[in-house]
Amino acid sequence: MLKQWRSPLLLLTLCSLLLTACGPGGQREVIAATSTGQPLTLTDFTGRELSFPGIPKHIVALGSGEADIILALGGALVGRPTSTGTTPVKGTEEIMQVGSAHEVDLEKIAYLKADAVLGNAQLNAKDIPALEGVGAQLVLTQAHSVTDITRQILLFGQMLNKEQQAQQIISGIEAEVQSAAAASTRQKPRVLLVYGAPGTYMAALPNSLGGNILELAGGVNIAADYPALQSYPQYATLNTERIVEANPQFILIMTHGNAAEVQQGFEQEMRQNAAWSSLDAVVHNRVSVLPAELFGTNPGTRVTESLQMLITLFSNLELQ
Template structure:
């Protein structure tokens, strides 16, 4: 009799254990089904337990993609907002890709921080240390921006919106084909005292190529620390005789233009360059060219197409 009781007890315990096992298995399955798996531009596999809701963006470009996909941010760059992103005014300012404010980011308790592969890879441990995930991307071409859109679409569970946005970019690029003007152009990235020529493997160089412009610095050797740019060789510029010189900057555009003109004045040979003689030295809009324009890349193409 006692043996039967023990056997019955064992069977009950086994049934309870099996039930718990099924519950645990079901719970694990539900968690897995609600999770989001992505791979960022640094090749890092990142998993979220659920679709991220509290988002911090370190650049306007990343932020513009989030809003274009129907999302919003709780933390934004400490920089002037372009008119297209005024809806993000309420978000807390958290520094930039160059110098983020970890204290402010920590106070927001974000699910994810969107950063730059080159500039923020060093910040992975700091962001993970506050319990958040850091997703790294970069934008050296329109294709990179489209990859960002696809990645953020997957992360935010907005694949249809991402596909629609990428289709719009593809349609814009397709409309540019066959309308090449072949304008010889020098694209200059400037900061006070520093001027570099944009190469075809830079975002601005790629944009110029897509609208049919001819980059006179295309064959110039890249700077080791900044492989998307080259030192400006005055002799080569004069020899190439560009029709147009475009200036882009992160800082005060007029100050950069003034400094660039002062540099040219020190070498009278610049006066023989067609763009200088005709006064075709123009400043590119900061929000479209001084940084990654994100979803506004179509506007950047529109702007260059009219040059």
Template structure:
């Protein structure tokens, strides 16, 4: 009887030990499963951002980031400020939350984003404030077509839409390659100016617009101008050197009212007789570029910006043909 009791006791212990080991196994497997479902991205400011799931509530402070998010099939809860309709029609009813120059914290708080997309230089100072509101701030910039491709890749990782991102990049590269095959051999000499009422600067090759100009077959006459300390992608207008370079075309771009910028620039030229000796001025080859494509990062629509420049340069070639 005693032996039987001991046997039953040992059997019960083995049973209980086996039962208690099962929960331990499950506890260790759950964290492993959650780590596999989570992911981490690194933005242009070298900040690492970890996500347990794909963020659904995203706010963007500039048009390029907005364009890429919608191109990847996602949506925004907050979009950049605009004086007119947004560049993305689907975002018309989305709350405006400021810009990279001035974040509207009240509206950011209202839309409760998981992620705010900002500029790696201008918005680095805003990271602690945005994080205090419970959101991550993913920072990028676009000073070249390559930067835009990296933005697409990064946002594709963030949204777990890597395949769609790679397809967007491939489409962009194919478009640029096809354009390159049709560019005229002779480059068009261009003065590319960023303007706001009373302020005009020459865009340099290290700016996005300067990069677009060169890819589209233009020659930037300000390429060796000294960059400004505050705005290293731009230079002061040097009238003497501009006259010497004899640009074939003068292109203006602006964030604001394009007509007002052009009128102000023409008025400034009237006050300097040297400008009026330029063939580009005498022949009226001064154009204002669309602000949604050149006033800021156009995102995936960078191909449309290139098409416009190529068309302008081809028109010059046609005018010069016998």
């Protein structure tokens, strides 16, 4: 029987597996899955079933929220979205920039030997063939609500074999949402939530992430029943007549770009129409640009900060 153990390579391999099995429980499961060749199977938000040979080790995120979640779960992020006038997600400053969901840098993703690319369900479905061509699987999700963000956290937790950590993060977010509902302001402030870029301004609807956070924080979205834009169904065209009629107490602006430039442009548009000057928000100087990292994009696990910021802002109305 001893003759079966003559191969040094075989002996070394088996010893290595035995030693690995003695490690921490979570690590043992990861190595067992990868060493036996059992594929990891996931279903993304579009219903696509994806298979990986093991836990992805070279992950690229095309959005800030996805990057934040991967880091929070302890994943191996090798590529992050390009910063355009905003601060990179904390902890990603030295990670290579690979474009964004709007414009993917395929060459850099190939260079990084990405095995998983986290993209946007609406924007990146067209990029599936190209990314598969460089050996990467495209995991498509979206973040139009706080619930979507918790679904992202759960999915990425499954992908990284970090489901327990994912559940802990989700529990924290859900606790914040429940606390917000309990502490919601008695006076529901009327709010116009605008998504802005220089020369382009749209009203955020309740089915947008910003709109969902607004309602969870106790605000009333005055554009809730505006007709959605066909190309951007989470937003609507600004309707000056209806805005004046609703008389918002806050005008809050979200942006990806230069916040000061966007605010200046929006204020100039308001000055061109005298009707805006009578709005409560304008009279009481409650027109402001929200932090881009919390509202201009998916904030990932920091969505609780977004929610708390609006709760604090709205509570100040009661003190005035």
